Amino acid sequence: MITLKVTPLEGELGLRYHVESRSDPEHPNLVDLAARFGWGECVCKDWQCNIWPAIRDETAPRFTKTTTCDHVSAAAKYFFLHALDGVIELHNQQET
Numbered sequence: 001m002i003t004l005k006v007t008p009l010e011g012e013l014g015l016r017y018h019v020e021s022r023s024d025p026e027h028p029n030l031v032d033l034a035a036r037f038g039w040g041e042c043v044c045k046d047w048q049c050n051i052w053p054a055i056r057d058e059t060a061p062r063f064t065k066t067t068t069c070d071h072v073s074a075a076a077k078y079f080f081l082h083a084l085d086g087v088i089e090l091h092n093q094q095e096t
């Protein structure tokens with residue numbers, strides 16, 4: 001599995017991220033996980049050329065290789081892990 005650097009945009013709710021671009025490391029891709037009704041959106045060519053046409057069919061499954069670019073996938077993983085940490089912390093506080 002490839003690990004891309006994910007950086008949340010400061011001052012936001014944690015739904016938009018800069019995600020490392022392997023082809024252009026100096027210019028990360030902007031990812032918005034809430035865009036397209038939760039399908040996510042990215043500025044990369046893969047998303048624009050392949051993913052967006054695939055998810056126009058709203059019955060396509062979310063977060064598969066054909067409906068999510070590597071950048072949206074990396075941002076979603078980042079979001080999930082931080083949300084999980086928050087839920088675990090709340091759970092632990094309730095037990096004490």
Ligand SMILES: [Zn+2]
Pocket residue numbers: 029042043044045046047069070071072
């Ligand atoms: Zn992308």
